[in-house]
Amino acid sequence: MKLFHLVMWRMSAALIVILTCWAVLFYLAVMEEVNDEVDDSLETYAESLIVRSLSGEEMPDASNGSNNQYFLYEVSESYARAYPRISYRDEMVYITEKSEKEPARVLMTIFQRDDGTFMELVVYTPTIEKFDLQRAILGWIVFLYVLLFLMILAVNAWVFHRNMKPLYHLLKWLEDYHLGDTSVKLDEKLPIVEFRKLNEAINSASERSHELFEQQKLFIGNASHEMQTPLAICRNRLEMMMEDDSLNEKQLSELMKTHQTLENLTRLNRSLLLFCKIDNRQFSDVRTVCLDKLFESYLEDYKEAYSYRRIRVNVDEQGCFRLEMSESLATVLVTNLLKNAFVHGKEGGEISVRFTSSSFEIADTGDAPLDGKRIFERFYKGNSAREGSTGLGLALVKSICNAYDLQITYAFQGGMHVFSVSMN
Structure with missing residues (x-):
């Protein structure tokens, strides 16, 4: 993925999160303000009704032509004690004046008359269509996001092509560079x-x-x-x-x-x-190498070459062990460990191989542990050296691991010599 595409993708993801949070907060703020205004109106109307009821004046009609409606009825003392004296909620109510249901803001309050009876007053008034508000906000958010996205895309494209020219020139220089070629040098007088x-x-x-x-x-x-x-x-x-x-x-x-x-x-x-x-790191074929795929390409050849030793091979692939390294050195690393297992493993025994996303482990059947402190030394052959062995196979493996900041360890576990390569 190009740097430009990566930046645009991340900025788009960030904008989606930011605009979504803003839309939610904006909607809540608008609804809070609307509800506050409506609640103030309901409180004023409810107070006037309570004053009339307590003073014994004649109550107005339940529907007074202003879309405000109320219900007043007596409740028991236990009911009055169990519920809060005042509460608000949103619900769909039937508006007598319009003969239809509409969203309304409802106020419920309980008060006590002079004779000790408890009365519940329910007052409601039609309010805005919240679903319409949500759709309007969503429409504007989408419009704002598309507008910002196109503007940011245009600005970033201009900024990248304007300010990243030295980087593109450097990449082109690296693509054309060959080891030992000093005829063309990079400009060292850049303003950045x-x-x-x-x-x-x-x-x-x-x-x-x-x-x-x-x-x-x-x-x-x-x-x-x-x-x-x-x-x-x-x-x-x-x-x-x-x-x-x-x-x-x-x-x-x-x-x-x-x-x-x-x-x-x-x-x-x-x-x-x-x-x-x-x-001296004199290898230029550095690329992304998947060790388990490389191992598979050589396994059958080694099985055939050492078939007379009747060694069983079990491979457990739990992930792809990818490394940025020379492919030829990766081949030496894998084949030397594989050959070491076939050559020095017990005849009729077993080789167990396990790959994960961050390690490679190969184990072969053995009788006794090796000298873990000297096993990776150059020319060290130990007591089980085969005729023709140079004693450099594991030393080469160690040298390759050091060159690419990898860790190789040896252990003798469960009657098996275990060599493990992992990232530091």
């Missing part, structure tokens, strides 16, 4: 302080990145030339020698062992180079 500081920080960061990039390119190039090439030559020569039909079985076996050792050395070299890239 925040954008000026942002451009200065990005220019400084790009310069540092360029320096690190050049250093790493030099290191990686030298390492690749000095190590990978000789290793590849040795492997090729061994493969050519293994194709010689004159070799006996023992010689061929020794060559195969040597070839496997070179394979292990090649993997070790690749791992060390990967460590170097991670430590």
